[in-house]
Amino acid sequence: MSFFKYIKDSLWTILYFIGVICTINLILISSTALNKSIGDILYMNILIFSISLLFLILHYIKWKNSYKNFRNALYNKEDIDDFLPNGEKLEQVLIRETIDFKNEEKLRETKELKEDLEEINDYITKWVHEIKIPLSVCELIADKIEEEELYDISEELRGELERINFLTNQVLYTSRASSYSEDFAIEEINLYTLVKSVIKNNMNSFISKKIEVEMDNLDFSVFADSKWTFYVLDQIINNACKYTDMHGKIKIFAREDEESIKLFIKDNGMGIPPKDIERIFDRGFTGDNGRKTTKSTGMGLYICKKIASRLNFNIEVSSQVSQYTEFKITFYKIADYFNVTKM
Template sequence: MTFFKYIKDSFRTILCFLLIILTINLILISSTDIDKSILDILYMNILLFSIFIGFLVMGFIKWKHTYRDLKNALDNGNSIEGYIPNGEKLEQLLIRKIIDFKNKEKFEEVKDLKRDLEEINDYITKWVHEIKIPLSVCELMADRIEEEGLYDTSKELRQEVERINFLINQVLYTSRASSYSRDFIVEEVNLGASVRSVIKNNINSFLSKKIEVEVGDLDFNIFTDSKWTYYILEQIINNACKYVDIHGKIEIFAKETDESIILCIRDNGIGIPAKDIDRIFDRGFTGDNGRRTKKSTGMGLYICKKVADKLNINIQVTSEVSKYTEFRIIFYKISDYLNVTEM
């Protein structure tokens, strides 16, 4: 917003003034004795130009003051609330009307989008509950197959049913993540009970690969949302199962500091390459390991991180290729839960 820009915008007004002065000068010169009037005409021109320059400068200052903050807000991508010009000039009235119109337009778009998302979420929720019925039938079939002595077939069927259950729950939690604040309850949760529940519900994943699970001291109480914390634990433990070899080992233990309870989940699997470790929580990122196993969607850890941030849970990862991967889930003590935010 320079003075030259203002001059350019006011070009017609300036040109009109100059033409008026030129006309007045021509009339005076042609109708008076030029020898006697030249000084008066020159004085008049100096006076008129001084007044014009003064009004031009004052107009520029007012113009810049009116639109400077609005322009800076737009350039920096900040909110323009409070910077909208409130004058009665036509251009200022038009600016306000345009902003009001676009706000109403966006509000209707958001309203329609929100309604569509809610319909999709409702459909997913209903679908998940409906699909649980045939899965229960599959579990009964596995029992019947086992009774007939086909233990290997029953074991494979149970493993696939467990995998389907895990994927269905992942879809359900992903759909709920957008409306997380409506499904959020902080309560006192026993960390050991949550971890054991995850292990029990995924036992076939451990048995199928003969994974050794070493559970340390987990007798700590934390303040968190039990359902969403279960989701985080299941995602990380399931990933550990996915990326360890047969007869691999997973260690789960916790330790306490003055500010937090730290849950460590460590496996001796394939590890995460250094170039990927800073991106594993990015949406849709699968990395070298995901492309190698072709079992990764890149969504599980993304949702984990998204939920953890809102629960004021910190997740840290260290890894070395072909040696280990360790997730540290940091649950801050009750005073820090005042910082929990909503989605």
């Protein structure tokens, strides 16, 4: 607060003081000979004014210093609890009591919100497990259709079932993403084994679109959470299948340097427009490709980026329209993963 603002806030006190001085002056003037006392009265007024101004400036400096850290914390959006004024003045007590009240209020709201989210997550988890039962039954039906040699119908049904399964798992992982730190375990993972599992999970998509998969130089071990890393690769490879034309090609390979192991997933599909590439990890963003092909939720890559940031690996993408799209996932060496345990 500026000095002039402080003067404005102290206006009534100053007016009271001026009133008292004026009253004293009137009494002195009326009770003594004016020609004998005017010099003494002026001297007294100058002296009182000087002392009062000095007192006002010193009090302003003291007052400002007592709230300096608190004010800076507010402006810098820092935690203000460590900078609350600790004096016993009424305004200082009120500030502390107000902050305590608002903290308790926010804690109650946070607790209620957390309980509501936990209920929703529990419901989603149970629903996902329940929906997998009819999905399994549909798989058996597809097998029976194949036995009747109705391969086109069976292939179409399996493709839709794979998509339903993919979207169901996406719902499950999205619901868990907010409480991810309670559900991870860093371990050594073989990239070849992990990629092979993801490809197997998307096999129907590869077969239906006759997409060639080329894997090269994947025999590396990285440190990550296997379940969540599987989800990230599954999202990226599933997208590669979705946006690659018939008889397309997806190449998956890895490279190692002193600091990291980089996994590349490259397809020769439709590519990503330059205006969209900076936003593909934004929540709910679908872009031109998402609107042209299938109805996209815009959540898959957003969750991937969120998981990557918490697991301390990095995802980058480069693309050229009608040429290729390449995702680069950088897994840092083990020393960097100590940061994950601090989350």
